[in-house]
Amino acid sequence: MKPIEDLTFPEDLLYAQDHEWIRMENGSAVIGISDYAQDQLGDIVYVELPSVGQTFAKGEAFGTVESVKAVSELYMPIGGEVSAVNESLGDSPEKVNQDPYQDGWMIQITPQDPSEKDALMAKDAYLEMLKGLS
Amino acid sequence: MRYLPHTDEEIAEMLQAVGADSIEDLFAQIPEECRCRVRLNLPEALTEWELNAHMDGLAGQTASAGTCKNYMGAGSYEHFIPAVIPHLLSRGEFVTSYTPYQPEMSQGTLQGIYEYQTLTARLLGMEVANASMYDGASALAEALLMACRVTRKNRVAVSRAVHPHYRRVAATYFGPTGYALEEFDFGKDGRSDPNAFSGGKDLAAVAVQSPNFFGGIEDLAAWAEAAHAAGALFIAAFTEPLAYGLLKSPGSLGADITCGEGQSLGIPQSFGGPGLGMFAAKMEFVRSMPGRLVGKTTDMDGKTGFVLTLSTREQHIRREKATSNICTNNSLCALCAAMYMAVLGNTGFKALSKLNLDKSAYLKDRLAEKGFSPAFSAPTFNEFTVKADPDFETRRRALMEKGIVAGVPLAPYYPALSDHYVFCVTETKTQDDLDALVSEVTS
Amino acid sequence: MTESIGTTGLVLNEPLLWEKGRMGRTGYSLPKTDVPSAAIDDALVGEGPDFPDLSEVDVVRHYTRLSQWNFSVDAGMYPLGSCTMKYNPKTNERQAGLPGFAGAHPLFPETLCQGILELMYDLERHLAEITGMDAVSLQPAAGAQGEFSGMLLIHAYHKRNGNPRSKILVPDTAHGTNPASATLCGYKSVAVKSGAKGILTPERVGELMDEETAGIMLTNPNTLGLFENHVKAIAAIVHDKGGLVYCDGANMNALMGIVDMAAIGIDVLHLNLHKTFSTPHGGGGPGSGPICVRRHLEPFLPVPRIVKTGETFGLSEDFPESVGKLHAFFGNVGVMIKAYSYILSMGPDHLKKASQLAVLNANYVKERLKGVFHLPFDAPCMHECVFTDKHQAARKVTTLDMVKRLMDYGFHPPTVYFPLVVSGAIMIEPTETESKENLDRFVEAMTAIASEAGENPEGLKSAPTRCKVKRLDEVTAARRPCLVEPPALKGEAPR
Structure with a gap:
């Protein structure tokens, strides 16, 4: 596992305690997991995602991500209805390791209550939290 | 004792290294109130030779293929086991290795x-098979639970022509789950009755056994269609996998999950266990499957090798969310079945399967000539059901004294089928045996 | 150090069965066809399975070569924590293979199978005596099914008393199967943290135990190899709230003839005959997981039960409160025969001695390796001890690297990364059947590896080097699973 300094955390994202990120785009939100989370998991072998149209509340599990010997739940950083899922992760789950913020995105949602994002962390706060973990 | 290598000197040296005065000291942490108060009340140790004599005595008081002519199947089948199988299977490298x-x-x-x-996948016509379950009964229970997971529905329907013990085991597994396990009836032809089965949106699976408990070959294609029309998975169960040397495989007829007992494949009957739970499914359901899986991969030098894989489904990783709690399975029995299938090969497996049909059909015909009419019209493989006269049970009991076990009575399982008996004939019986049986049961 | 047991030798390659087959060969002596050919509807007939045709010699060489790629207890020491890889006596195999047992049909009427029923009846009594419990069912086919049975009994007991309850306490040092078994019975697992000394505290259990909690699933000794000293007080707390105490008896090898499981407050426990009672593991089964219960749970045991009337043994279904059947017939009888043979061969004194020596061996290894590896709980252990890779972490050497290297020295690795409460755990259970000189060699090997970790940490990353294969690509195996061999293309095979 890498030292935190060697990981990247884009400025334009918001981060959740469970290491998901969201990117707000014209009323919708894209969700994935952070560089820290993918590094902790190691080689990702499988990502289980919901179907388009399913609705999840903030904090609810929407899928799982698996490495060879571990499984982690994926939690909604904010609530909403799934409007798209990254189907390409089915064949290439390694994208989450290689490019967690772009090619490795997981789902896109239509937020129920966009203000829920206010409880999420910006990069600096998230980094502080990570330093507390190590 | 020959399994305990320690000499008194070694024990003394080891105690010194540990810093204890006596072996009892090592247990000093255990509170007195937790201790055994008296010596275990068990028989005194036997020498190897005394044990042999004792066990020979017990084995001698148990009937077996060697001492009787047995015409019962019902989930445990007498087949010849080629000498190479016990020989290879007894290698310590297979027997005494760990998972x-x-x-x-x-x-x-x-x-x-x-x-x-x-x-297994090729025999059953399925895309993927696991490394084994305990037996045919728990394999069916696990298949039904898996169908509930896959479909996220909570009701399953099982034919009453499925082995009664399998249905009882499934009921045990379903007991505390809150899922509904329903049974549906069989028809006059001795096959599961499509009119007795009710679909419904909440139906997760339909399970049918072929050949079924009465020996009848089910119309699996029609059942697959009916199950799928109801939005349910179709589970094909079996107790006699040798049938698929001759019959179309469940997978080729549309089964989503196929499971059953593999004891027929070179495994001794051993009073019912250990056998082999065979379990196969469509690849799309692999991540919901219970049990271990072995996959092919390569090593650091690019050489082909094999590993346990998709382990995240299992209890030691996913814990309470695992697809099953199964851990130790019946690996050595699976290896045994593989050896048996390898010894027979495609040619031998097909020929042996046909021979079982031929011998069974011979007895069925001879018995019919003597008034033991087939109870059902469905085609059969190596088991079939006859209706006998009410006084046959007395005759059957008398034959046991002569070392002949003439079929399984159905009355204990199906009260409406009193005087019905299921006979099983495998390659182990000669024409002379069958003729002798016919004359005994009719004399 | 002494010359390593591990070395390289001639390893024979062997392809998959399909690559060996040639159409027209056979390895089977087909019985004669002495009856007419029977007609069968063509619509029912399939193509037959796509199996290779092999000769008997092909099959013998194939499996002999495969066997040579395996490590085994017969070949060497297997210090796998919580797995009790003791020696598997050969006389047990002889007994289970007797034609009278191996050829017995499970539906034979009782009059024809008095011998095997007597054996099973006596084995139940012996297991009850060894554990101190009152009644036994041999039906569960393995430890996990035993756990499931135990949970079913607890569920049935509470249900009869009006409320099946919804939760169960599972300590963080419990076996991994425990939460999965509890879930099968609809129980939600509530984790109980062990105390600072690696064992449970009555206070912690007291805080969590309530009247919606069905009971607790303990492992004693726990997976750190420590005896739960407060077990009696904990049981009292659980019983006080109407709960029951389940004990995972996988670690019974430490306690035979020493601890009375009934006296410590256990209501139900399962045993693993393939651990404590010397039956072989078979590369992953078959096992056998009998459950032993106190009198108040006996009515719920699986059926059929073996009963004795006068001098006659029989099978009875007449237990209306039973949880039902768990196995198509009576469980893994072949495995029971081996365990029975073991108990009779050992007798009461040697069974107790086996537990004593198992504990001596574990404490000896613990003392000898204490300075070499980090020992998170430095207390007298029972049958196993747990180290970690903390001392080696500075060199970036992990538990995995070190145990992989152990193979090159001719030993099977210990259980690793378990229990989860210890990071980088190395869990060693030598068992009583290893002699002092074997333990000394193991200690030497582990010590040598610790030195390598200091001197040549990079070298350990490529271990093992002396096995048939090197470390395998488990990531690709899981990302793109290849679980069955794809059929050969038309025209390519069979040749």
């Missing part, structure tokens, strides 16, 4: 199980 969690040191078991998975 292959350390693949570099377990390639023998791993390749052997990968081959078993392949042979």
Whole structure:
């Protein structure tokens, strides 16, 4: 596992305690997991995602991500209805390791209550939290 | 004692290294109130030779293929076992190794199980098979639970022509789950009755056994269609996999999950266990499957090798969210079945399967001539059901004294089928045996 | 150090069965066809399975070569914590293979199978005596099914008393199967943290135990190899709230003839005959997981039960409160025969001695390796001890690297990364059947590896080097699973 300094955390994202990120785009939100989370998991072998149209509340599990010997739940950083899922992760789950913020995105949602994002962390706060973990 | 290598001197040296005065000291932490107060009340140790005599005595008071002519099947089948199988299977490297969690040191078991998975998938016409379950009954229970997971529905329907013990085991597994397990009836032809089965949106699975408990070959294609029309998975169960040397495979007829007992494949009957739970499914359901899986991969040098894989489904990783709690399975029995399938090959398996049909059909015809009419019209494989006269049970009991077990009575399982008996004939019986049986039951 | 047991030798390659087959060979002596050919509807007939045709010699060489790629207890020491890889006596195999047992049909009427029923009846009594419990069912086919049975009994007991309850306490040092078994019975697992000394505290259990909690699933000794000293007080707390105490008896090898499981407050426990009672593991089964219960749970045991009337043994279904059947017939009888043979061969004194020596061996290894590896709980252990890779972490050497290297020295690795409460755990259970000189060699090997970790940490990353294969690509195996061999293309095979 890498030292935190060697990981990247884009400025334009918001981060959740469970290491998901969201990117707000014209009323919708894209969700994935952070560089820290993918590094902790190691080689990702499988990502289980919901179907388009399913609705999840903030904090609810929407899928799982698996490495060879571990499984982690994926939690909604904010609530909403799934409007798209990254189907390409089915064949290439390694994208989450290689490019967690772009090619490795997981789902896109239509937020129920966009203000829920206010409880999420910006990069600096998230980094502080990570330093507390190590 | 020959299994305990320590000499008194060694024990003294070891105690010194540990810093204890006596072995009892090592247990000093255990509170007095937790201790055994008296010596275990068990028989005194036997020498190897005394044990042999004792066990020979017990084995001698148990009937077996060697001492009687048995015409019962019902989930446990007498087949010839080629000498190479017990010979190879008794190799200490197979018998005394652990679950292959350390693949570099377990390639023998791993390749052997990968081959078993392949042979099983091909026999049953399925895309993927696991490394084994305990037995046919728990395999069916697990298949039904898996269908509930896959479909996220909570009701399953099982034919009453499925082995009664399998249905009882499934009921035990379903007991505390809150899922509904329903049974549906069979028709006059001795096959599961499509009119007795009710679909519905909440139906997760339909399970039918073929050949069924009465010996009848089910119309699996029609059942697959009916199950799918109801939005349910179709589970094909079996107790006699040898049938698929001759019959169309469940997978080719549309089964989503196929499961059953593999004891027929070279495994001794051993009073009902250990046998082999065979379990196969469509690849799309693999992540919902219970049990271990072996996969092919390569090592750091690019050399082919095998590992346990997709382990995140299992209890030691996913814990309470695992697809099953199964851990130790029946690996050595799976290896045995693989050896048996390899020994027979395509040619031998087909020929043996046909021979079982021929011998069974011979007895069925001879008995019919003597008034034991077939109870059902459905085609059969190596088991069939006859209706006998009410006084046959007395005759049957008398024959046991002569070392002949003439069929399984259905009355204990199906009160409406009193005087019905299921006979099983395998390759182990000669024409002379069958003629003798016919004359005994009719004399 | 002494010359390593591990070395390289001639390893024979062997392809998959399909690559060996040639159409037209056979390895089977087909019985004669002495009856007319029977007609069968063509619509029912399939193509037959796509199996390779092999000769008997092909099959013998194939499996002999495969076997040579396996490590085994017959070949060497297997210090796998919580797995009790003791020696598997050969006389046990002889007994289970007797034609009278191996050829017995499970539906034979009782009059024809008095011998095997007597054996099973006596084995139940012996297991009850060894554990101190009142009644036994041999039906569960393995430890996990035993756990499931135990949970079913607890569920049935509470249900009869009006409320099946919804939760169960599972300590963080419990076996991994425990939460999965509890879930099968609809129980939600509530984790109980062990105390600072690696064992449970009555206070912690007291805080969590309530009247919606069905009971607790303990492992004693726990997976750190420590005896739960407060077990009696904990049981009292659980019983006080109407709960029951389940004990995972996988670690019974430490306690035979020493601890009375009934006296410590256990209501139900399962045993693993393939651990404590010397039956072989078979590369992953078959096992056998009998459950032993106190009198108040006996009515719920699986059926059929073996009963004795006068001098006659029989099978009875007449237990209306039973949880039902768990196995198509009576469980893994072949495995029971081996365990029975073991108990009779050992007798009461040697069974107790086996537990004593198992504990001596574990404490000896613990003392000898204490300075070499980090020992998170430095207390007298029972049958196993747990180290970690903390001392080696500075060199970036992990538990995995070190145990992989152990293979090159001719030993099977210990259980690793378990229990989860210890990071980088190395869990060693030598068992009583290893002699002092074997333990000394193991200690030497582990010590040598610790030195390598200091001197040549990079070298350990490529271990093992002496096995048939090197470390395998488990990531690709899981990302793109290849679980069955794809059929050969038309025209390519069979040749």
